[in-house]
Amino acid sequence: MIKLINQKRSLDKKLLAVVIGLTLFGVLMVYNASVAEAARDFQDKFYYLKYQALWALIGLSLMLIATFINYKFLEKISFLIFFVNLLLLIIVLFPGIATEI
Numbered sequence: 001m002i003k004l005i006n007q008k009r010s011l012d013k014k015l016l017a018v019v020i021g022l023t024l025f026g027v028l029m030v031y032n033a034s035v036a037e038a039a040r041d042f043q044d045k046f047y048y049l050k051y052q053a054l055w056a057l058i059g060l061s062l063m064l065i066a067t068f069i070n071y072k073f074l075e076k077i078s079f080l081i082f083f084v085n086l087l088l089l090i091i092v093l094f095p096g097i098a099t100e101i
Helices: 011-044 047-066 071-075 078-091
Strands: none
Touching: 011 071, 071 078
8 A cells, every 4th residue: 555645755955945936036027027017907016926926825835735745656546647637638629618818
C-alpha cells in the first residue's frame, strides 16, 4: 500500500525562494503593464494586481500542499489523470460547452 502523504518531506528552500521570487516578479509586471487600463476600466488601478495576487497565492498554496503528496501515489493513478484530462479537452470541442473569446 502506498501512502498518500509523505511526512518525511523537506522543502528545498532555494527552489521555493526562486519560485516565490518569479511569482512576485510576474505579479509586479502584470501591475506595471495594466495600471492604466485598470484605472480607466474599473476606477481602481490595483484591480489586476489584486486579481493576479489572489491567483498567485492560490497557486503557491496548492504547490505547498502538493509537496506533501507522495509521488508514487500519483504515479499509480497517472493513467486515470491522463484520461480525465483528455476527456476534458475533448468536451470543450462540443458546441455550447466552451465559449469562444
